[in-house]
Amino acid sequence: MTGGSYGLLDRDAEVSAVAAAVALAPAGHGGVLVVRGPAGIGKTALLRVSERLAEEQSVVVLRARAAPFEREFPYGVVRQLFDPALARSDLPVEELLAGAASGARAVLGDEPRSCAAPDSQFIVLHGLYWLTANLASHAPLLICVDDVIWCDEASVRYLEFLVRRLEGMAAVVALAYRTGEPGASDVVDALVSDPLARVVQPRPLSEAALGGLLGSELGEEVDPGFCAACREATGGNPLLVTELLRALETERVRPHASEIARVRRIGAVAVGPAVRQRLSLLGEETRGVARALAILGESARRDDLAGTSGIGVVELEDEIAALAGVGIVQAGERLSFVHPLVADAVRAALTAAESARLHQQAVKALVGRGASAWELAPHVVAGPVGAHRGAVGLMEEAARWALAAGAPEAAVTYLSRAIAELDPEHDPAPVWLALGSAKVQAGDPGARADLGRAIELARDVGTRARARIALSVVLFAAGEDARSIEILDAGLDEVAEVDPELAERMEGHLLSNIEVAGPSLVRLPRTIGERVTRARSAHKPRDTIAGRLVLCALAYEEFIGGGSAAEVVRLADKALADNELLQHEGPACTPMYRALVALIICDELERAAGKLTLALAEARRLGSPTAVVWASAWRSVANNRLGRLLDAEADAQAALGSGDQYPSGYGLTLAGIWLSLALTEQGRLEDARAVLDRVPEPDPPSLLTYALIESRARFHLACGDYSAALRDFQLYDRLEKPTVDLVGWRRPATGIINYRLHGARALIGLGDLDAARALVVEELPLARALGTPREIGITLHVAGLLETGESRIQTLKQATEELARSQSRLEYAKALCDYGAALRRANRRSDARPPLQAALAIARDARAAPLRDSAAEELKATGARVSRPGLTGVDALTASEHRIASMAARGMSNRDVAQALFVTVKTVEMHLGRAYKKLDLSGRTQLPAALGDRANPAESELATPIAGPTPTHV
Numbered sequence: 001m002t003g004g005s006y007g008l009l010d011r012d013a014e015v016s017a018v019a020a021a022v023a024l025a026p027a028g029h030g031g032v033l034v035v036r037g038p039a040g041i042g043k044t045a046l047l048r049v050s051e052r053l054a055e056e057q058s059v060v061v062l063r064a065r066a067a068p069f070e071r072e073f074p075y076g077v078v079r080q081l082f083d084p085a086l087a088r089s090d091l092p093v094e095e096l097l098a099g100a101a102s103g104a105r106a107v108l109g110d111e112p113r114s115c116a117a118p119d120s121q122f123i124v125l126h127g128l129y130w131l132t133a134n135l136a137s138h139a140p141l142l143i144c145v146d147d148v149i150w151c152d153e154a155s156v157r158y159l160e161f162l163v164r165r166l167e168g169m170a171a172v173v174a175l176a177y178r179t180g181e182p183g184a185s186d187v188v189d190a191l192v193s194d195p196l197a198r199v200v201q202p203r204p205l206s207e208a209a210l211g212g213l214l215g216s217e218l219g220e221e222v223d224p225g226f227c228a229a230c231r232e233a234t235g236g237n238p239l240l241v242t243e244l245l246r247a248l249e250t251e252r253v254r255p256h257a258s259e260i261a262r263v264r265r266i267g268a269v270a271v272g273p274a275v276r277q278r279l280s281l282l283g284e285e286t287r288g289v290a291r292a293l294a295i296l297g298e299s300a301r302r303d304d305l306a307g308t309s310g311i312g313v314v315e316l317e318d319e320i321a322a323l324a325g326v327g328i329v330q331a332g333e334r335l336s337f338v339h340p341l342v343a344d345a346v347r348a349a350l351t352a353a354e355s356a357r358l359h360q361q362a363v364k365a366l367v368g369r370g371a372s373a374w375e376l377a378p379h380v381v382a383g384p385v386g387a388h389r390g391a392v393g394l395m396e397e398a399a400r401w402a403l404a405a406g407a408p409e410a411a412v413t414y415l416s417r418a419i420a421e422l423d424p425e426h427d428p429a430p431v432w433l434a435l436g437s438a439k440v441q442a443g444d445p446g447a448r449a450d451l452g453r454a455i456e457l458a459r460d461v462g463t464r465a466r467a468r469i470a471l472s473v474v475l476f477a478a479g480e481d482a483r484s485i486e487i488l489d490a491g492l493d494e495v496a497e498v499d500p501e502l503a504e505r506m507e508g509h510l511l512s513n514i515e516v517a518g519p520s521l522v523r524l525p526r527t528i529g530e531r532v533t534r535a536r537s538a539h540k541p542r543d544t545i546a547g548r549l550v551l552c553a554l555a556y557e558e559f560i561g562g563g564s565a566a567e568v569v570r571l572a573d574k575a576l577a578d579n580e581l582l583q584h585e586g587p588a589c590t591p592m593y594r595a596l597v598a599l600i601i602c603d604e605l606e607r608a609a610g611k612l613t614l615a616l617a618e619a620r621r622l623g624s625p626t627a628v629v630w631a632s633a634w635r636s637v638a639n640n641r642l643g644r645l646l647d648a649e650a651d652a653q654a655a656l657g658s659g660d661q662y663p664s665g666y667g668l669t670l671a672g673i674w675l676s677l678a679l680t681e682q683g684r685l686e687d688a689r690a691v692l693d694r695v696p697e698p699d700p701p702s703l704l705t706y707a708l709i710e711s712r713a714r715f716h717l718a719c720g721d722y723s724a725a726l727r728d729f730q731l732y733d734r735l736e737k738p739t740v741d742l743v744g745w746r747r748p749a750t751g752i753i754n755y756r757l758h759g760a761r762a763l764i765g766l767g768d769l770d771a772a773r774a775l776v777v778e779e780l781p782l783a784r785a786l787g788t789p790r791e792i793g794i795t796l797h798v799a800g801l802l803e804t805g806e807s808r809i810q811t812l813k814q815a816t817e818e819l820a821r822s823q824s825r826l827e828y829a830k831a832l833c834d835y836g837a838a839l840r841r842a843n844r845r846s847d848a849r850p851p852l853q854a855a856l857a858i859a860r861d862a863r864a865a866p867l868r869d870s871a872a873e874e875l876k877a878t879g880a881r882v883s884r885p886g887l888t889g890v891d892a893l894t895a896s897e898h899r900i901a902s903m904a905a906r907g908m909s910n911r912d913v914a915q916a917l918f919v920t921v922k923t924v925e926m927h928l929g930r931a932y933k934k935l936d937l938s939g940r941t942q943l944p945a946a947l948g949d950r951a952n953p954a955e956s957e958l959a960t961p962i963a964g965p966t967p968t969h970v
């Protein structure tokens with residue numbers, strides 16, 4: 001059909017809408033175009049128009065068409081989109097796939113990676129997203145996906161991921177889909193509901209348009225009644241009109257009133273019968289090729305088609321020509337049907353047995369040319385069970401590929417099939433284990449049952465132990481601490497006898513889980529607690545990686561057991577030596593965080609922050625959101641204590657902000673807790689309250705509960721709400737008391753949390769000094785046993801507040817002397833402030849000034865507003881003059897602005913910053929824009945001078961390219 005805009009009838013409005021959407025790409029605005037409607041209404045035709053419009057404006061077009069029976073091919077659509085683009089010689093492919101985009105190689109490379117990282121799904125998405133962004137910054141993009149409702153799940157995830165980040169990218173995503181198909185809405189809802197989406201719904205052709213068309217095609221004037229009959233027969237649906245025209249021509253029907261009856265008879269042509277009729281006129285060989293193509297799917301290779309239909313490559317060309325001649329096949333370098341409805345018609349005519357046989361043929365053809373497991377797998381799956389020798393191995397291999405490519409659902413399909421293919425000799429447990437692990441990644445709740453099966457069926461202890469570890473991780477993440485601990489506990493003894501190394505790995509997870517379960521340990525059998533005691537007294541070398549997992553937990557145990565900081569640090573250092581644990585186990589290794597937290601507790605803040613920065617860099621390199629959240633949340637604590645409140649805030653914000661795709665509940669709770677603490681210290685109490693309100697109370701209680709109480713109690717103290725702070729202390733007390741001495745835990749929570757001291761402060765506020773004193777008396781020996789200047793200093797600080805006169809001055813002085821040797825700058829400043837105040841009250845004004853000045857300087861630097869104000873007040877009361885720095889310049893920057901400006905000042909491009917922080921380039925631009933305004937700058941070249949030594953030091957390690965391997969030494 002010809003005529004109308006871009007050869008389409010009745011599509012002026014639709015074409016202008018499409019044109020407006022396409023124009024967004026070269027203008028640098030992202031956009032989504034959705035074309036939808038019933039079968040044959042002209043959606044694909046409109047997508048073609050969008051492609052032509054794009055090409056006219058030098059927009060690069062990536063296109064793909066999804067097909068129902070190809071849903072089993074993970075990333076099928078993504079590969080259709082990118083493979084041709086990456087083969088183009090005019091694009092710098094290496095550059096496009098560098099850095100954060102490198103994750104895309106798992107999908108698009110010739111050699112799919114075979115090892116699955118914990119967050120491989122996200123890594124690949126992140127990679128594909130950046131590949132798209134890189135392409136778009138090279139030339140504007142139009143990404144066309146036709147029939148998107150049949151898109152494989154992995155590709156849908158990519159599209160969703162992309163669509164949510166399109167703003168400000170020179171890329172338009174154009175999607176078409178048929179309405180009225182079952183299950184359609186689930187797939188496209190998320191894509192179509194995007195605020196950027198512009199929806200176009202092509203309408204049926206009008207009678208006028210139809211009349212014109214019939215006239216030009218049939219070469220005669222058209223009788224109005226005839227035209228109306230045609231319109232009625234087809235509903236104005238262009239596809240049906242096309243088919244009707246074909247029939248009218250074959251049957252030599254003229255457009256006269258007398259022929260209306262014949263039109264009605266030919267009438268409601270359905271595409272299926274029409275296609276079958278056309279096929280029936282062709283030879284059996286030709287029909288065989290059509291059927292083989294229906295099995296192979298979109299863009300089939302010629303050799304695969306020849307092999308599957310069982311004819312020679314030379315003869316194949318004749319058959320293709322015959323099929324193209326009757327409008328069934330579209331021949332190019334690769335082969336496809338002209339229209340999905342045509343493909344459907346051919347496929348619908350296949351019996352189940354025929355289709356199974358053809359899939360088997362396809363397997364043979366593909367094996368013959370050495371196709372990879374992932375290409376073969378869908379055909380094996382579609383064929384009968386037991387038909388392909390080596391199916392189990394093949395399915396396992398395809399599953400490994402799918403996992404590495406971040407398509408866990410496909411891995412689940414393949415491994416389920418592997419299980420169906422198992423023969424009695426085959427050990428089923430490793431396959432169940434693999435299936436369960438794949439389901440973990442796919443977020444499939446069936447994971448537990450499958451891992452349970454693996455445990456039950458395992459013929460060897462090793463598989464059983466690995467299945468137990470995997471199941472325990474699932475249960476633990478779901479908050480079922482107790483079950484997860486029990487599962488590990490139940491298997492530890494048998495594995496210890498046969499595989500000591502695997503046993504240590506299991507033990508490391510077990511002990512670390514016990515520690516995190518914290519107060520909930522009281523609900524578990526005593527024998528479990530004895531594991532801790534035994535591990536402590538085992539005195540094994542723990543030099544292997546598995547051994548170090550145990551050491552991590554032991555470092556933490558040493559601390560809760562009442563040991564000295566020197567010993568805790570020695571163990572933690574040994575566990576974390578040379579960052580080998582990070583390299584082997586990855587940045588999401590839970591036991592590793594126990595050792596890192598132990599370092600923080602022992603006031604080794606710089607070191608802990610450095611190690612967390614490395615973990616963070618590695619997490620970013622891998623694009624692992626779970627690990628980003630963990631490392632950021634804990635670095636937030638280190639920064640808080642170091643008196644870098646802005647960094648602490650930015651870390652916690654980064655943790656919360658990066659979790660939008662696959663949030664890790666545990667880590668996000670932690671990040672919320674520490675964010676509110678950073679805000680409280682800055683005196684931003686309303687913000688802190690808002691954050692705290694959103695943090696869920698852990699149920700059952702765990703170590704997180706302690707952290708939450710810490711943050712909440714400090715918030716209440718800052719608000720002067722002593723009763724609320726005391727309630728928190730009492731809650732803490734209720735949780736902690738039963739666990740004391742449970743496994744020789746002497747200070748179950750002291751250190752990361754200082755409840756007794758907060759409790760004492762609350763009691764002081766309420767005027768109950770005796771009770772406060774009792775708490776300090778309890779705390780002091782614990783602090784001395786740990787022996788860090790921080791713990792001793794902060795305890796003496798509260799002790800000093802309980803005294804009067806000269807002894808108050810002396811104790812506070814001692815506290816400042818201790819804290820001067822600590823890395824906890826804020827605590828030092830707080831003690832200095834109270835010490836200075838005590839001196840001032842004793843009328844020793846000139847003695848009071850130096851500590852108050854020092855406190856003021858630290859508080860200002862840290863942005864600890866309440867402390868800054870108290871120090872300034874006290875200082876004024878000594879008669880000293882205090883200058884008040886205004887709220888402009890660097891001080892006016894928010895945490896995020898400050899961080900992004902610092903990174904930009906260090907020469908990182910907006911794209912680098914966006915990649916490192918997991919945000920869009922647009923967000924970076926926005927923050928920088930606001931920073932320029934506040935700093936009164938005209939551009940980034942002035943940033944280094946404007947920030948000076950106030951640039952963010954904690955990010956400095958990340959200024960080096962994040963795509964490289966992790967350095968071995970800090």
Ligand SMILES: Nc1ncnc2c1ncn2[C@@H]1O[C@H](COP(=O)(O)OP(=O)(O)OP(=O)(O)O)[C@@H](O)[C@H]1O
Binds near residue numbers: 001002007010045242
């Ligand atoms: N406005 C139009 N004017 C003339 N011909 C048209 C028009 N729209 C579509 N056609 C023709 O009608 C046929 C069906 O159109 P198209 O393939 O675009 O439909 P579709 O909506 O994509 O169908 P499906 O739901 O099956 O994918 C094609 O041959 C196409 O060229």
Ligand SMILES: [Mg+2]
Binds near residue numbers: 044147
């Ligand atoms: Mg179509």
